[in-house]
Amino acid sequence: MSALKEFDYIVVGSGSAGCPLTARLLEKKNSVLLVEAGKKERLNLTHIPAALVHTIGNKRYDWDFQTEPDPTRDNLVEKWPRGRVPGGSSAINGMIFIRGAAKDYDAWEAMGNKGWGWNAVLPYFRKMETADNDKDNALRGGLGPQRVSALRWKHPVSEAFLDSFVNAGVPLNPDLNGASHEGVAWNQGSTREGKRHSAWEAFIKPKLGNPDLTFVDGTIVETILFEGRRAVGIRAIKDGTRVTFKARKGVVLSAGSINSPQILMLSGIGDPAQLKRHGIEPLVESPDVGRNLMEHPGLYVLAEMNVTTANSLATPINGVKTLAEWVFRRKGFMSVPTAQVLAFLKSDPSFEEPDLQFHLFPFGWVKKKGRYTVPNRKLTTILVNINHPKSMGHLELRSKDPLAPVAIYPRLLDHPDDFDGVKRGLAWVRKIASTAPFGSQVINLIDVPDPSAGAAADEAYIRKSTVPFLHPVGTCRMGIDARAVLTPDLKVRGADNLWVADASIFPRHIAGNTNATSIMIGERASDLIEP
Numbered sequence: 001m002s003a004l005k006e007f008d009y010i011v012v013g014s015g016s017a018g019c020p021l022t023a024r025l026l027e028k029k030n031s032v033l034l035v036e037a038g039k040k041e042r043l044n045l046t047h048i049p050a051a052l053v054h055t056i057g058n059k060r061y062d063w064d065f066q067t068e069p070d071p072t073r074d075n076l077v078e079k080w081p082r083g084r085v086p087g088g089s090s091a092i093n094g095m096i097f098i099r100g101a102a103k104d105y106d107a108w109e110a111m112g113n114k115g116w117g118w119n120a121v122l123p124y125f126r127k128m129e130t131a132d133n134d135k136d137n138a139l140r141g142g143l144g145p146q147r148v149s150a151l152r153w154k155h156p157v158s159e160a161f162l163d164s165f166v167n168a169g170v171p172l173n174p175d176l177n178g179a180s181h182e183g184v185a186w187n188q189g190s191t192r193e194g195k196r197h198s199a200w201e202a203f204i205k206p207k208l209g210n211p212d213l214t215f216v217d218g219t220i221v222e223t224i225l226f227e228g229r230r231a232v233g234i235r236a237i238k239d240g241t242r243v244t245f246k247a248r249k250g251v252v253l254s255a256g257s258i259n260s261p262q263i264l265m266l267s268g269i270g271d272p273a274q275l276k277r278h279g280i281e282p283l284v285e286s287p288d289v290g291r292n293l294m295e296h297p298g299l300y301v302l303a304e305m306n307v308t309t310a311n312s313l314a315t316p317i318n319g320v321k322t323l324a325e326w327v328f329r330r331k332g333f334m335s336v337p338t339a340q341v342l343a344f345l346k347s348d349p350s351f352e353e354p355d356l357q358f359h360l361f362p363f364g365w366v367k368k369k370g371r372y373t374v375p376n377r378k379l380t381t382i383l384v385n386i387n388h389p390k391s392m393g394h395l396e397l398r399s400k401d402p403l404a405p406v407a408i409y410p411r412l413l414d415h416p417d418d419f420d421g422v423k424r425g426l427a428w429v430r431k432i433a434s435t436a437p438f439g440s441q442v443i444n445l446i447d448v449p450d451p452s453a454g455a456a457a458d459e460a461y462i463r464k465s466t467v468p469f470l471h472p473v474g475t476c477r478m479g480i481d482a483r484a485v486l487t488p489d490l491k492v493r494g495a496d497n498l499w500v501a502d503a504s505i506f507p508r509h510i511a512g513n514t515n516a517t518s519i520m521i522g523e524r525a526s527d528l529i530e531p
């Protein structure tokens with residue numbers, strides 16, 4: 001074991017939250033060690049927005065976790081992708097940029113998390129971004145490192161989808177990141193001039209020459225080092241060798257919703273009974289580490305169309321043209337996020353908030369052995385998920401081996417209200433697929449039972465087809481109750497100089513994809529850790 005240099009802070013994980021946090025701690029004149037399990041040499045492919053077809057499910061870029069069977073969904077076992085490269089999941093994600101609803105953050109504050117209400121987090125959302133669309137400057141940012149771009153390429157089938165929502169009575173929203181997220185809208189992407197703009201590209205790449213920044217990749221953090229209960233460093237594995245790093249001011253875990261709780265447990269912070277089962281001496285009793293796992297459950301419905309879709313752009317001949325268009329002009333199918341249209345709606349007008357989110361992919365992909373391929377067929381994908389799930393899963397250590405992934409128990413449809421929510425989502429999928437103009441282009445919804453088959457057929461379909469939308473949160477929840485893993489200022493309860501800042505801190509899920517919120521958490525954490 002070798003001891004290396006000492007830093008002010010150590011940030012574990014260079015993902016959506018870890019990158020802005022590190023950048024801002026550097027701006028406050030700290031020396032920072034940023035530790036990342038993934039490898040920097042892998043980044044080239046991630047620049048192409050459409051290349052996520054190749055990176056998701058590929059262990060060179062993706063942790064590629066596998067769940068335990070989920071009894072709430074016919075014992076389904078599935079892969080849970082999480083980015084394992086600089087940029088973390090922002091380097092392999094779908095690049096949808098959405099903040100969620102103002103009410104989501106007000107709900108966090110109402111749960112006791114002072115300082116997380118909409119008015120408090122809005123300045124951080126503004127600070128993080130430079131949005132290139134026609135924006136309201138009181139609500140959007142113009143000077144932040146994260147580029148947010150309007151789509152530079154739209155497929156006609158996406159336009160038809162958007163128009164069908166309007167024809168079904170859902171209002172057109174000019175900016176989903178503006179005054180309200182409700183309605184149907186063109187997606188905005190975390191892209192810059194046709195390239196993916198991950199948190200790494202936005203926040204860390206411009207700072208690589210800063211002498212106060214030390215970045216180590218290919219390095220897996222296994223445990224936090226303590227003096228008493230004060231975090232003073234980390235122990236990690238690099239190229240099969242154990243290394244230690246010291247921190248004067250403290251350690252921040254930004255390793256994501258699956259790995260941050262694992263590192264806490266490996267460090268003796270968790271449910272004492274579980275820790276002891278694996279031969280780990282408990283340091284801090286914190287029974288909710290790894291619990292409160294919340295996801296967005298929903299359906300990916302493939303639609304067979306009678307018009308050409310973006311699948312035609314991925315055939316061997318057209319694929320070369322499509323790639324050339326990206327290489328020479330940074331335009332076309334490969335330059336934009338997979339989802340082109342988003343919608344947030346109330347499936348029941350009596351609801352206070354939109355309960356459903358829709359996405360449209362103007363193509364359909366099929367999964368073969370865990371990897372995606374785009375077949376030469378006329379397909380689109382309609383995605384629907386519920387916004388505020390009540391079901392909760394959890395994570396458990398499998399062993400004290402830091403290289404062994406935790407066991408994931410999703411329990412995605414545990415709560416009957418979530419099952420009913422997905423049912424309402426299915427009804428809306430059918431409605432849009434029969435509303436002109438998109439409805440006139442749909443031949444059939446693949447695998448979706450005919451409505452004449454009745455409620456039992458729908459319910460069986462929902463049980464076996466509901467999937468997570470890749471937004472796991474809540475496993476190191478902040479709160480003011482005794483079981484909360486973190487205080488509202490992100491300190492690990494029972495320890496000193498130790499914080500968590502990533503998607504695991506959510507006390508409740510939000511209406512929307514979780515990248516922008518994770519970046520906001522990193523931004524805000526820098527001010528909580530060092531005001």
Ligand SMILES: Cc1cc2nc3c(=O)[nH]c(=O)nc-3n(C[C@H](O)[C@H](O)[C@H](O)COP(=O)(O)OP(=O)(O)OC[C@H]3O[C@@H](n4cnc5c(N)ncnc54)[C@H](O)[C@@H]3O)c2cc1C
Binds near residue numbers: 036090097098471518
């Ligand atoms: C395939 C996919 C598609 C998605 N699509 C979208 C989308 O379109 N829009 C959207 O808003 N959200 C999307 N999301 C969700 C969003 O990207 C994540 O919620 C967000 O990136 C989470 O940020 P984070 O900082 O919590 O973790 P991450 O960004 O995952 O970062 C964690 C980092 O920590 C590193 N790490 C983990 N363990 C260790 C360790 N032991 N030692 C060292 N380093 C470690 C990881 O390698 C990783 O780099 C998607 C996610 C995925 C996986």
